[in-house]
Amino acid sequence: MSIVILLIPIAIILVSIAIWAFFWSVNSGQFDDLESPAHSILYDDDDELIPSDARRSDKPADHQRNG
């Protein structure tokens, strides 16, 4: 049980780091727009990021899916 004596202070330190990070992200404007990021994840605009050997070759099916 005495391990909690060590774990709880670590948790408190982690929490303070988390709060510091949170403050930093609020101040740098990351919470200004809470709407568009939710949509932008759905956009298929990452074609150039997909490795060439993993790309799909069945283009017609791809169109059908999006059409």
Place this chain on the structure above:
Amino acid sequence: MCCPGCQAVAETIVAGGLDNFYRHRDTQNANNSLIRNNSSEQRKLELALFDDPSVQSSFVKTLDEQQREALLVIEGITCAACIWLLEHHLRKQPGVISASVNMTTHRARLCWDESQTHLSTLLGEVDHIGYQAHPYQPNREEQLLEQERKRAVRRLGVAGVGMAQVMMLAAAMYAGDMSGSMETYITQFMRWASLILATPVAIYSARPFYNAAWRDLKTGSLGMDVPVSLAILLAFGASIWATVTGTGEIYFDSVTMFTFFLLIGRYMEMAARHRTGRAGNALLNLLPTSAVRLDEDGETLVPANLLKPGDRVLVKAGHTLPADGIIVAGHSSIDESALTGEYLPQTKSDGDIVIGGTLNVEHPIEVEVTETGSDSRLSTIVRMLDQAQAEKPAVARTADTAARYFVAATLITAAVVACYWWLTAPEDALWITLSVLVVTCPCALSLATPTALTAATGTLRQEGLLISRGHVLESFATATHIVFDKTGTLTEGNLQIAEILPLGDLDTQRILSLAAALESHSEHPIAHAFTPHVAIRAREVEVSVSQGLSGKVEGRRYRIGKPGFVAALAGCEAPTPPVGNGLWLLFGDEQRLLGWFRLDDQVRPEAASTLAQLKQLGLTPLMLTGDNSPAAQKVAASLQIEGVSSGMSPEQKLAHLNQLAAGGAKVIMVGDGINDIPALAGAQTSVAMAGATDLAKTNADAVLLANDLRRLADAIRIARKTRAIIHENLGWALLYNALALPLAASGHIPPYMAAIGMSLSSLVVVGNALRLSRRPPSTDS
């Protein structure tokens, strides 16, 4: 493609490889007037003005030698796909370092390398894809809002993280208590850990409550913030005492949870308030950015804010007047509907006064500027609004009168109990007093109202009514009168073809398509009524000032417009228009007269049923309008509104509302235009239509997002239900307190039982409030 402008936009998008936009967008209504405006020569010259360092100084930051950063407001954004398109298109431009667009505020931050590109080029690119960017100059008020928002998010974050950690420790301690296997030194250690974690929540996150409570105490009124602060501080203080001395119960979990839940409610209310309007660009859409000044050496394009009284400006057809002034040359018709509520353009000529922000419809005019900036008519209205807001009836504060007495009673009881036990058994006094305070903890009482309001606000938002101020539901439930503006609120706000009377042998469909062919060449508001019917093309179309149009369709010459003008072509006497409200247009060819068109502003289809429902709910509908034509009476008659006042100026509207309020009426004002703004700001409760100007939306307490009047009746029903639930909640909280208080005061409830009771009563209250999130059965389906 509807026009070359749209085609150019589409080509730019496809050429840039951004055709995904067409898959992602969920609205199709591109802003045609914006696109047309963007392709004009005037806009290109205007853009060049933005490269001038003196113009840039107000909104561009110099980061280093070459890097510049500008804050812009983008007009024309409708959905998330617009954001995607704008960001991707801008980032592709050479010299752009970064570009980000905020969907909520429509603001963009653009960072570029001055040695590679210029601001005007980038703004031109925004124009190319069908949007328009304006410099963003935040005013002081808006900077304060921004700070307030960030502070609220930080407080909420701290409370959330703190609550999660304290709860985790609390669960361990409860489990330890129950099994009895936890060693005392570990329990004590966990208490200290909880103290450390709860301190920022109690000191930092809960500060808004303390500030509000202090303000309440100074003004001598006991609001809900007083017991909330008291509960937080006392529970926190008692827990510190328990931790330090190692005796008694700790309530850190209750403190953090209570703070977090109350902060969520406050945050959501604030977010809704900020969302309804963006004050920064409120005036932006009303006044143009640039004006054509006439000097001795010709025309110069100058930024509109540099105009001085005495300057002569040229206002072309289809442009907005940059300032108040007097016409010195030319004559035209001016669309003043935004400022006066008149729905037909007014004919103005030499010597007539024109107002900045209104639209010149037909012909170029020369205007001598008389008033600019803070002296202009537009600014006067804005100033009047500030005044009206300051004098707004203070309904919000009366909401918790019941709580006030309760708080006073609790404090007195606690004091009496403390005294009694101090005298009889001093060693028990502290814990019994604490039990009394915890049992009567105003948690349930103070959650009773906000949880019900939050749930109802959420439901109404789904229904299409966005509430931005807290008192709206309360005022909706008790309202006695509902006042409507006419143009744009009860009516659609634009001219439509109401009737076609054929005179010759041609059928109505044929006449309509011939007339639409002529009208498709005009920019006049009258012509917009014909836009949906354009099928064939006319040639050689000529516009005759204030008379009408003439042109050739399929080889024959036709005229449409004033009776005299059309009759002259047919070579006969001008007939008198038939009886009927609105604007009569005659249509004819070289041989005969073909038919009459009646144009009128149409009453919204749902208006009649909404008013009937409102009357059924016991409200008196009234109509205040700036329009003094007979149309006002006709609309009122068709909707069976008894109280009508027409030809009202914005000042008179406000005065009328104040008079009603003085007579004891509780008024809801529904409006949309600039002329309604003082009345919206001054009314006890105000609702703006979705199509209203930003300024009107900012000053309204609620916005009808769905643009559907029926939501008003729904809102009143939900508001009344909310009130009933709040009363139930308050009743429950008071009953619980009345039962528990004597037990606690006599020392029969240990503090931990009191804490459980408190949590249970809060849960009952929250659960009851959540019943409001269920949608009411629709009455209009």
